[in-house]
Amino acid sequence: MQYWPEPNELNKLCSMSNQQIYTRSGKSILFIPQVIVKHHHGQSYESRIFLTGQVQTRTNNWHDFFNALVWKILPRAKSALNQLHYQAQLSELAIKAENRCKLRDAVTLFDESGVIIISSHELLIRLIKGFKWKELFWRQRTTVLSSMRFFVFGHGIYEKALNPFIGMTGKAIIFKVKEDFFLQDLFNQLHSVDLMLEQFLLSRLSFSADLTPIPLLGYPKWDANNCHESYYENKEYFRDRRQ
Structure with a gap:
């Protein structure tokens, strides 16, 4: 790709089409640059989306670019999947599981x-x-x-x-x-x-x-x-x- 959109431009793409995307916790989806965070509950990638609406997105990265487009095209399903990620992580933390549970395996797949x-x-x-x-x-x-x-x-x-x-x-x-x-x-x-x-x-x-x-x-x-x-x-x- 000759020109890679910045996270804020992905946000503008949604606003231009009068589309507001929400998590199932009621937070507005906002694409932000990737930052280094600690991987404990509340700051992991999926938990952060569920709790804040912030989707960390790398520029010059096809994987994250396509992820953002899926959020735009199928927002309700994406939000549901994010909630399942979050709930599965809560369950894993509650029992101090060392491995992902079967639900989170399916959701990730x-x-x-x-x-x-x-x-x-x-x-x-x-x-x-x-x-x-x-x-x-x-x-x-x-x-x-x-x-x-x-x-x-x-x-x-x-x-x-x-x-x-x-x-x-x-x-x-x-x-x-x-x-x-x-x-x-x-x-x-x-x-x-x-x-x-x-x-x-x-x-x-x-x-x-x-x-x-x-x-x-x-x-x-x-x-x-x-x-x-x-x-x-x-x-x-x-x-x-x-x-």
């Missing part, structure tokens, strides 16, 4: 690698859950393009997509919707996704196993090479479900 899959076809959803990748992406290709969308959430995935590679895998949450979802413009689709994801995160996410692995480059046209049937025969990438 989705924050970095999350993908939201939207489809109006039960068959397509079954194929994903059954790891039937060739049937899904090749034989049902036309239906996938018309009736299934992948929305990338994880800022780590966005960073990897700068130099995509076979093996790039997302961790998905899947929602079945009515066909008219796809008649909405992108703005309204994202708003609907934000609301659905917020509810799921706050009520249903508990373990990393709640997330479905998805070989992202299998989605039609996301890799120029996947226009050939043989592309989907790579079992190192398009893996079968473990028995």
